[in-house]
Amino acid sequence: MAAGPAAGSRGRPQRVSMQEHMAINVSPGPIRPIHLISDYFPHFYPFAKHTLRTPDPHPAVTPAPPQQAEPEPEGDSDDSTALGTLEFTLLFDADNSALHCTAHRAKGLKPPASGSVDTYVKANLLPGASKASQLRTRTVRGTRGPVWEETLTYHGFTRQDAGRKTLRLCVCEDPRLRRRRAPPLGELRVPLRKLVPNRARSFDVCLEKRKPTKRPKSLDTARGMSLYEEEDTEAAGDERGRILLSLCYSSQRGGLLVGVLRCAHLAPMDANGYSDPFVRLFLHPNVGKRSKYKTSVRKKTLNPEFNEEFFYAGPREELAQKTLLVSVWDYDLGTADDFIGGVQLSSRAGGERQQHWCECLGRSDCRLELWHPLDGAPLQLRA
Numbered sequence: 001m002a003a004g005p006a007a008g009s010r011g012r013p014q015r016v017s018m019q020e021h022m023a024i025n026v027s028p029g030p031i032r033p034i035h036l037i038s039d040y041f042p043h044f045y046p047f048a049k050h051t052l053r054t055p056d057p058h059p060a061v062t063p064a065p066p067q068q069a070e071p072e073p074e075g076d077s078d079d080s081t082a083l084g085t086l087e088f089t090l091l092f093d094a095d096n097s098a099l100h101c102t103a104h105r106a107k108g109l110k111p112p113a114s115g116s117v118d119t120y121v122k123a124n125l126l127p128g129a130s131k132a133s134q135l136r137t138r139t140v141r142g143t144r145g146p147v148w149e150e151t152l153t154y155h156g157f158t159r160q161d162a163g164r165k166t167l168r169l170c171v172c173e174d175p176r177l178r179r180r181r182a183p184p185l186g187e188l189r190v191p192l193r194k195l196v197p198n199r200a201r202s203f204d205v206c207l208e209k210r211k212p213t214k215r216p217k218s219l220d221t222a223r224g225m226s227l228y229e230e231e232d233t234e235a236a237g238d239e240r241g242r243i244l245l246s247l248c249y250s251s252q253r254g255g256l257l258v259g260v261l262r263c264a265h266l267a268p269m270d271a272n273g274y275s276d277p278f279v280r281l282f283l284h285p286n287v288g289k290r291s292k293y294k295t296s297v298r299k300k301t302l303n304p305e306f307n308e309e310f311f312y313a314g315p316r317e318e319l320a321q322k323t324l325l326v327s328v329w330d331y332d333l334g335t336a337d338d339f340i341g342g343v344q345l346s347s348r349a350g351g352e353r354q355q356h357w358c359e360c361l362g363r364s365d366c367r368l369e370l371w372h373p374l375d376g377a378p379l380q381l382r383a
Helices: 003-011 018-025 079-083 159-164 233-237 351-362
Strands: 085-093 098-107 119-126 147-155 166-173 186-191 201-206 242-250 255-264 277-284 292-294 305-313 323-330 338-345 368-373
Touching (some): 085 186, 098 166, 119 147, 242 323, 242 338, 255 277
Antiparallel strands (some): 085 098, 085 201, 098 147, 242 255, 242 368, 255 305, 323 338
């Protein structure tokens, strides 16, 4: 009787429950690679034969090459490093009142357009008028790693300037035939208070995006006062520039030699952002035309170089009682000249002006040079 059901079960297909079916499909076994859909549906190429590639059931696995860690760039690690770096050297020559900035090279510049780029370096001292302290290198063409090796010099740079000024360096693209200048490829700013006098310091700094600037409300922008730093704008608005004078009492000629050497960072008075400066000299009190002199006019500049010398005859005792008025003017054709600034030297002036005047008359045949800041108010004789 037991053989009957067993014999009947051999003739009928054996039923498998759903639980047993799932257990069979998920049973552990050898892991085979999953076929890609592109193996069964190859891309269509009009000039290629349609062949069905049979996937290899045991593909060869090639180990991935070890990844080498990329060296981190020097300087900041933010997005600004993508703009490139600039190498330069700064030297504050305190003995000659000069700041030397040597632009060496730039690396990894990222111009907006692909291909080569023509670049130069533009320098500005902040705060202050943009064009009054603007210097630039020559243009290096056709490379993203330009090498300039050029020194830019700011004359009349004093210790007071080093304590409150900032140097801004911009790497700019030469517009060539374009009328509008493109924005700088990158810029950086160095507080000059970090410099040690008479000691060169090298930098390799990442370029950053240009920071917005605004003009102070206290300045007349219609007269060409342009682009001031946001901070310390009031102090920048009071600056009229400075002048380098040399004084020497000549014992052979029996009089005073006054040399007008150069001016620096003059206030722009014309609509184009520049001035046409010249210098007037007046020794008071004095009679005759020989008490007044003036230099030649230098066109379209805020850092003129004159190197002109004038002579006032008289014994040192009389000269010690007089006042030398030095004023800088902007030449205007057909209209009145604009007053830029002035300085007066005498035994009653006080400060470095008095010291410069008295030391000159106290020595013979000794030339003394000194930078003097210009006063914005018209000169008035002091009693």
